[in-house]
Amino acid sequence: MGRYHYIFPKWSNLLLPMMILGGAIAPLYVVMVVAYGFSPLTTDVGFQPQQPVPFSHKLHAGDMGIDCRYCHNTVEFTNHAAIPPTQTCMNCHTQIQKDSSQIEPLLNSYITGMPMQWQRVHDLPDFVYFSHSAHVNRGVSCVSCHGRIDRMEIVTQMKTLSMGWCLECHRAPEQHLRDPDLVTQLGWGIDRSLEQMIEDGSFWRQQNNLNPSQDCSTCHR
Amino acid sequence: MTKWFVSISLLLVCLAMIPPALIARQRAVTFTKPRIHIIQDMDAQLKFKAQNPNTLFNDGRSMRPPLEGVIARGDLMEDAHFYKGVINDEWATTFPGRMPVTLDLVRRGQERFNIFCQPCHGIAGYGDGIVNLRAMRLMDAPLLGNGTTWVQPKSVHEEAIREQPVGQIFNSITNGVRNMSGYASQVPTEDRWAIVAYVKALQRSQHARETDLHARERAGLGDPIDRRPRSDEGGGE
Numbered sequence: 041m042g043r044y045h046y047i048f049p050k051w052s053n054l055l056l057p058m059m060i061l062g063g064a065i066a067p068l069y070v071v072m073v074v075a076y077g078f079s080p081l082t083t084d085v086g087f088q089p090q091q092p093v094p095f096s097h098k099l100h101a102g103d104m105g106i107d108c109r110y111c112h113n114t115v116e117f118t119n120h121a122a123i124p125p126t127q128t129c130m131n132c133h134t135q136i137q138k139d140s141s142q143i144e145p146l147l148n149s150y151i152t153g154m155p156m157q158w159q160r161v162h163d164l165p166d167f168v169y170f171s172h173s174a175h176v177n178r179g180v181s182c183v184s185c186h187g188r189i190d191r192m193e194i195v196t197q198m199k200t201l202s203m204g205w206c207l208e209c210h211r212a213p214e215q216h217l218r219d220p221d222l223v224t225q226l227g228w229g230i231d232r233s234l235e236q237m238i239e240d241g242s243f244w245r246q247q248n249n250l251n252p253s254q255d256c257s258t259c260h261r
Numbered sequence: 262m263t264k265w266f267v268s269i270s271l272l273l274v275c276l277a278m279i280p281p282a283l284i285a286r287q288r289a290v291t292f293t294k295p296r297i298h299i300i301q302d303m304d305a306q307l308k309f310k311a312q313n314p315n316t317l318f319n320d321g322r323s324m325r326p327p328l329e330g331v332i333a334r335g336d337l338m339e340d341a342h343f344y345k346g347v348i349n350d351e352w353a354t355t356f357p358g359r360m361p362v363t364l365d366l367v368r369r370g371q372e373r374f375n376i377f378c379q380p381c382h383g384i385a386g387y388g389d390g391i392v393n394l395r396a397m398r399l400m401d402a403p404l405l406g407n408g409t410t411w412v413q414p415k416s417v418h419e420e421a422i423r424e425q426p427v428g429q430i431f432n433s434i435t436n437g438v439r440n441m442s443g444y445a446s447q448v449p450t451e452d453r454w455a456i457v458a459y460v461k462a463l464q465r466s467q468h469a470r471e472t473d474l475h476a477r478e479r480a481g482l483g484d485p486i487d488r489r490p491r492s493d494e495g496g497g498e
Contacts, residue, residue, distance in 0.1 A: 056269075065478070068275060077284050083298065088291040104391050107376040113447045120311050131442045132381075139408030154320050160312050165304040196291050221372070221429050 047240035080200035088196040089159035092145050108182060108224045119171040123158050126150050161195045162186070169261050176223050179244050183226040184209070184216040190226045206259065210252035214241035217250065264387030344450060346428030346435070360454045370459030373452045377444055386417040386463045412440040416461050418467045432458050 071091060100106050109115060111124040126149045133143055134150075149156045164170055176182070182189060186200030199205055209216055215237045222228050229237055244250070266487040298304060309315060309323035318325070328332065338344040355360050375384065383389040396411035415422060422430075436455050437443035444453065471479060 048265075051266075073280050073284070076298070077280065080282055082287050084296050085288070087296055088293055088300040089292050089295075104380065104395065105393075106380050109376050110380065110447070117449075124314060125446075126447065127442070132392060132396075134442070135411050135440065136392075136409050137399065137407040138410075143407075155322060157314075157321075158312065165302065165308065166306040166308065167303045 080202045085197055086199055087161060088194050089161060091159055091194065092157050092195070094142055096193045097189050097195060098191055098193050108189075115172045116176055117173055119173065121172045122125075126156055161197055162201060164201055167260060168175075169259050177220055178248055178250055179217045179220040179223060180209075180213070181216070181218060181223040181226065181228070188226055203259075207254060210254050213250065213252055214238045214245060217241035217244040219244065220248075342428075343454075346431035350430070351428075352426040352432070354426040356427060356454060356458070360458075362458050366455050367458050367462050369452065370455035370457070370462075373448065373456050374459045374463075377448055378456065381414040381441075382417065383414075385467070386460065387420065388414040388416040390414065414441065418464055423464050423468070425459065427457050430460055 073146075079170075101108060111128055112121045113124075115121040128147055129146050130150050135148060137143055138147065145156065148154075173178065175185075185199055185201075187196075189195065215234060218240065229240075311324075313323060314321040315323035325373055334389045340357070341347045342353050343359065346353050360366065374386075378386075381388075381390045383393070393411070393414055396409055397413075399406040399409040400411055417423075431453060433441070434448070434456060435443055435445045448456070465473075
């Protein structure tokens with residue numbers, strides 16, 4: 041036995057079990073990271089783009105209680121819930137705080153006729169068909185899809201807007217249904233338990249004969 | 262076990278913690294940067310949806326405003342009574358034939374009034390809505406006010422407005438009056454007539470007379486003079 045013979049130290053016996061362990065964990069790890077990392081809960085929820093005017097829903101819709109439909113006035117009639125034109129803001133702001141630096145871009149837009157560059161927050165892929173009126177007139181409240189907008193200083197995306205999310209509700213809409221007259225009352229039902237909501241929703245489902253479709257052609261047309 | 266082996270393993274484990282930590286953070290915070298979608302599919306197609314700017318035109322609108330003098334089909338508005346509240350150049354005193362005044366119409370009007378008018382005119386139409394209160398407060402505090410100049414919304418119960426024919430109120434809503442802007446672009450014509458019906462009902466409600474009641478209900482009113490508290494209610498003596 042010369043001194044140049046290499047002898048594996050004793051701890052190297054541990055290498056094999058450790059490699060097996062690592063080999064088992066690594067794929068699991070990669071799958072988890074990809075699944076969680078690329079889930080819309082990570083990539084989409086929480087999106088809060090910078091708006092040209094720091095318009096606060098908390099102030100206007102929450103504290104002052106202006107109804108959503110005062111500004112998003114097409115929401116009951118069409119697919120698209122219009123972002124209000126400058127004129128709508130100017131119903132009040134030709135007089136209120138008209139020298140404020142925050143209002144200035146509005147005034148410029150009003151004078152020049154150039155539209156405000158509001159950034160889209162919620163954006164479905166263009167191959168999806170969505171309709172606001174179909175939901176709002178049948179008693180699905182804004183809060184089910186947009187969260188407590190009336191408490192937001194800046195609008196933030198709260199739901200994934202993924203296909204799984206749409207289908208989850210289309211399969212069992214009860215807990216999201218209410219009297220169609222109450223859809224813009226975002227705080228309604230906050231004091232109720234889930235069972236009560238479902239019971240109430242079942243009533244409205246029967247009343248309005250609602251059967252949300254899960255056919256592909258409903259949303260991909 | 263040698264030191265270097267242990268430290269490399271520990272380092273790897275630590276490095277492996279970084280992506281989950283980043284993901285957990287991304288889930289907890291809000292962000293202003295555009296969303297990242299690696300697989301684009303046909304998410305953004307070459308078509309104009311609302312709020313997509315159009316680089317062809319200076320103002321960026323993809324929906325072009327109609328040229329001056331252009332009238333779309335169905336937008337001619339020949340029926341002056343229905344669209345303008347005018348009959349033979351006089352304010353109409355009646356509702357248009359296609360808008361019969363029913364309880365449903367008044368209910369619709371109530372809902373629309375509470376959406377579009379209540380912020381300024383108040384729930385009962387006295388001109389004391391929350392926007393009015395806020396604006397008054399801003400006027401009193403010049404530093405916060407930032408140039409607020411506010412004319413108080415008229416109470417719809419004023420003598421002069423109670424006597425206005427329905428056509429004139431319709432016109433006020435459609436085209437605005439002095440400091441109030443018009444609501445033609447926000448409220449469809451039918452709904453504007455519904456609001457007029459509700460305003461009329463509101464005005465009536467605040468100036469109701471005993472003779473407006475059914476004989477049956479009037480009987481229940483009792484003697485108007487006898488309003489002293491009954492002995493069982495306790496007078497606080």
